[in-house]
Every structure is written in C-alpha cells, then in structure tokens.
Amino acid sequence: MDVQLQKWKKEYGDIHTIWFGDRAIVTLHDIPTILETFVKDGETYAGRPHQKWDDIIREGNNGVVFSEGPKWRENRRFALHVFRNFGLGRNIMQERVLVEVNSLITDIKDEILNGKQEISIHDTIDISVGSIINNLTFGYRYGKDKKDEFQHVKQFSTTLVSQFSNPMYRLMDRDPEYYKKFPICNSYYKYFTAEVQKIKDFFYNLINEHRKAINLESDEDPTDFVEAYLRQQHKLKMEGGVKENENNFDDAQLYATVLDLWVAGQETTSNTLAWVCAYLIQYPEVQQNLHKELDEVIGNDRIITLDDKSNLNYVNAVIAETQRYCNLATANLFHRVTKDTKIHGYNIPVDTIITHQVSTVLMNEKYFPEPEKFRPERFLDENGKFFQPPELIPFGVGKRACLGEGLARLELYLFTANIANQFKLNYPTEKKDFAKRLLKGSAVPSPYLCKIQNRF
Numbered sequence: 540m541d542v543q544l545q546k547w548k549k550e551y552g553d554i555h556t557i558w559f560g561d562r563a564i565v566t567l568h569d570i571p572t573i574l575e576t577f578v579k580d581g582e583t584y585a586g587r588p589h590q591k592w593d594d595i596i597r598e599g600n601n602g603v604v605f606s607e608g609p610k611w612r613e614n615r616r617f618a619l620h621v622f623r624n625f626g627l628g629r630n631i632m633q634e635r636v637l638v639e640v641n642s643l644i645t646d647i648k649d650e651i652l653n654g655k656q657e658i659s660i661h662d663t664i665d666i667s668v669g670s671i672i673n674n675l676t677f678g679y680r681y682g683k684d685k686k687d688e689f690q691h692v693k694q695f696s697t698t699l700v701s702q703f704s705n706p707m708y709r710l711m712d713r714d715p716e717y718y719k720k721f722p723i724c725n726s727y728y729k730y731f732t733a734e735v736q737k738i739k740d741f742f743y744n745l746i747n748e749h750r751k752a753i754n755l756e757s758d759e760d761p762t763d764f765v766e767a768y769l770r771q772q773h774k775l776k777m778e779g780g781v782k783e784n785e786n787n788f789d790d791a792q793l794y795a796t797v798l799d800l801w802v803a804g805q806e807t808t809s810n811t812l813a814w815v816c817a818y819l820i821q822y823p824e825v826q827q828n829l830h831k832e833l834d835e836v837i838g839n840d841r842i843i844t845l846d847d848k849s850n851l852n853y854v855n856a857v858i859a860e861t862q863r864y865c866n867l868a869t870a871n872l873f874h875r876v877t878k879d880t881k882i883h884g885y886n887i888p889v890d891t892i893i894t895h896q897v898s899t900v901l902m903n904e905k906y907f908p909e910p911e912k913f914r915p916e917r918f919l920d921e922n923g924k925f926f927q928p929p930e931l932i933p934f935g936v937g938k939r940a941c942l943g944e945g946l947a948r949l950e951l952y953l954f955t956a957n958i959a960n961q962f963k964l965n966y967p968t969e970k971k972d973f974a975k976r977l978l979k980g981s982a983v984p985s986p987y988l989c990k991i992q993n994r995f
C-alpha cells in the first residue's frame with residue numbers, strides 16, 4: 540500500500556485525491572501543508588468519517604479512535620489525563636513497563652540456560668506489550684497462567700485490524716444491516732458479528748468484575764484506567780444532572796475505549812519492537828555501535844531506566860530510524876473535515892474525507908536523503924547528540940495524533956535499550972526470507988527466529 544501511495548505521490552504531486560472503493564480521499568504528503576492544515580487549523584481536520592460497522596463493533600459513536608464530537612473530545616482528554624497521572628509522581632507507567640522488561644529478560648535467559656538455540660523474540664515481545672496495556676487498563680498482567688487469555692484478545696484484535704482491508708468488510712460498511720440480506724454477505728455478517736460478540740462479552744465481563752471489586756466511596760487514587768473511569772462515572776452520578784442522552788461516560792463508551800486502547804496500542808508497539816530486533820540482525824554494524832554506546836554509558840547488566848535516556852543518543856537514533864524505516868502505518872486513518880475550507884486555493888467542502896500520509900512523509904527523500912537506507916546516524920548532529928526533525932511523524936500530527944505516543948515511546952526506549960544491553964542478536968541457521976515486510980493492516984515482519992547470546 541505504501542509503495543503504491545509513493546508512486547501516486549510522484550505522479551500526482553503532494554496533494555491529490557485517491558479513491559478507496561467509492562470513497563474519495565484527499566491526501567496530503569508534504570510537511571508544510573500538513574502543518575498548515577492538520578496542526579494550525581486542527582479543529583477543521585479533527586472529524587472522523589462515520590463507519591457503519593462501528594454501530595456494531597463500538598455500539599455507535601464510542602471509543603477514541605473512530606468517534607468524534609464532544610464524546611470523543613471529553614474521552615480523549617480524560618484518557619490523556621489518566622495516562623499523564625500514571626506517568627507522574629508514582630511513575631506507574633515506567634514501573635509497569637519495567638516489570639515486563641525484567642520478565643522478558645528472565646524468560647530469554649531461561650531459554651538460553653535450557654539450551655534453546657533459536658527463539659522467536661517477536662512472540663516474547665508480543666505478550667510483554669499486551670501485558671503492559673492490560674495492566675494499565677485492567678490492572679493485571681498476563682503472567683504464565685494467563686497466556687491463553689492474551690492469545691484470545693490478540694486473536695480478536697488481529698481479526699479486527701485485518702478486516703479493515705477486506706473488500707467484503709469495506710463493501711458492507713455502507714450498510715451492514717442491508718447487505719446481510721444477500722447470500723455471501725450474510726455469511727460474512729454472521730461470522731464477523733459473532734467475533735465482535737465474543738470480544739464484547741469478554742470486555743464487558745472484565746469491566747463488571749472490576750466494578751464489583753472497587754469501593755467507589757473511598758477516595759483512593761486509581762491504579763488502572765478502568766478504575767479511573769468507574770470513579771469518574773461515580774463522581775458524575777453523585778454530582779447529579781447527567782442526562783441519559785448527554786452522558787459521555789457510559790458503559791458503551793468505556794467498553795469501546797478499552798477495545799481501542801488494546802487494538803491501537805498492542806500490535807503497533809509490538810511490531811515496531813520486532814522490527815528493531817530484525818534490523819539489529821540485518822545491520823550488524825548498527826548493533827555493534829549500539830553495544831559500544833551501552834558499554835561506555837552503562838557498562839554492566841543493570842536495568843536501564845528513563846534516567847539514562849538523555850545519555851543514550853545512539854539508542855534513541857536507532858529507535859527513530861526504525862520507526863521511519865519500518866513505516867508501520869502504511870495508510871493513515873481517515874479524517875473528516877468539519878467545515879468548508881480551502882487548501883492551496885482548492886475548495887474542500889465540509890465532510891470531505893482527508894488524511895495526511897505519514898508513510899510517504901517518512902520515505903520522502905527531500906526530508907530523509909537516501910530514504911531506502913537504514914541509517915540511524917541521520918538523527919545525530921555533529922556532536923553525536925540525538926535530534927528529532929519535524930518530518931519524523933510516525934504518530935501522526937494534530938488533534939487526532941496518536942493518544943498513546945507517550946506510552947509507546949517509553950516502551951520502545953525501555954525494551955530496545957535493555958534487550959540490546961543484555962543480548963547479542965544473530966541470524967538463525969535458516970535465514971532465507973528473514974523478516975520479510977508483510978502488509979496486514981500495518982507493516983509486520985514475517986515470523987522469524989533469531990540466535991541470541993547473553994552479553995554478561
């Protein structure tokens with residue numbers, strides 16, 4: 540998809556319209572225009588086109604990824620506020636990420652001790668990242684006894700993301716209730732709604748269990764998102780005056796937000812970390828430079844934390860270059876223009892579907908010379924200090940930029956620095972088609988094994 544977008548950009552320029560089925564999408568590719576529109580005039584570009592399937596998946600205009608209007612605004616602000624609180628003072632965020640980093644290191648060391656020659660580091664990362672998001676939303680991790688639970692939610696998340704590019708899903712999105720009257724559409728409808736029902740039952744059940752376990756009368760600080768949400772619901776109820784149809788903090792909204800945090804936060808981060816490891820293997824000189832920096836700055840097997848971040852310039856550069864090069868979001872989410880506007884003299888009427896194309900920006904040779912080369916040094920200045928240019932926008936920009944950016948950055952840093960410090964990664968014996976780039980909603984490395992050695 541990103542390769543095709545790249546070709547169209549070359550052929551039709553930095554602003555053009557592409558057709559997605561019968562939907563026209565205005566697409567922006569250059570940074571000055573993207574900043575002028577999505578950032579400076581953020582409100583105009585903050586809408587999302589309504590997806591009919593969402594009436595089934597998210598029970599209407601709910602959640603934070605596809606909702607819009609006051610409900611989206613209040614809930615996005617609330618989620619950011621909760622996440623920020625977790626990152627401050629008690630620093631619950633870093634603690635929870637480090638629990639998983641430690642657990643991953645122990646698991647890999649055990650495998651090495653047990654004589655295992657080659658491992659799937661992506662699988663190990665996958666459950667660690669899933670555990671972090673689950674711990675932040677529901678307050679518990681997927682320890683050894685909960686691996687099946689992780690697989691269950693993961694399987695649903697993968698199904699949901701992959702349906703996005705399924706032509707049947709796209710066709711029926713115009714009106715699933717109408718299309719289900721036709722033979723083939725009918726079996727797809729049955730299959731998909733049954734999948735949705737499974738995950739709804741699962742998340743609603745967890746929410747209800749949580750509700751029973753919390754004493755809402757106490758004024759303890761919440762330690763997970765669902766608890767914070769339930770306390771907010773209680774507070775609004777106690778203050779009175781929330782009318783049924785004006786309640787932006789109802790249970791459907793909570794369910795859909797939990798679903799969104801899980802789906803948007805798990806695969807993205809896990810896949811990026813799998814790319815980090817794959818590139819360290821494919822570019823051994825980069826891995827060597829990384830080890831050199833870690834030996835000079837850290838120099839032993841202690842756990843690396845945020846306190847070390849400003850001294851680990853090369854680690855930061857490797858992460859930045861991985862995010863640019865793996866180009867995860869091959870096609871960015873669609874936005875909806877909320878009022879009539881103009882871009883470079885072109886009329887853009889209200890309700891036009893529009894997006895800024897993250898993937899073509901990250902591969903633009905004007906911003907990143909020789910973009911097809913993996914070169915972390917491009918993010919180091921003449922003094923070897925890490926810097927982040929404004930064109931590096933893997934999380935999108937504007938009012939709808941990634942809500943989990945802070946958490947994702949924390950995870951990318953703590954996992955990359957600690958995995959690289961503890962281990963040396965190498966190709967497996969069979970390295971044919973190693974970590975090929977597959978497009979499954981986002982860019983995923985094909986399953987790969989790696990040889991792994993302790994460094995201490």
Ligand code: HEM
Nearest residue numbers: 603604803804807808811868872934935939941942943947
């Ligand atoms: C490396 C990891 C990640 C990348 C590359 C990434 C990238 C993105 C991008 C490109 C968007 C769309 C921006 C737009 O609509 O223009 C987005 C939206 C979003 N992301 Fe992420 N993301 C990552 C991790 C996370 C995490 C960890 C979470 C949550 C825990 C998260 C939650 C969200 C949400 C809720 C939205 C929708 C925001 C809204 O519409 O208001 N993401 N992300």
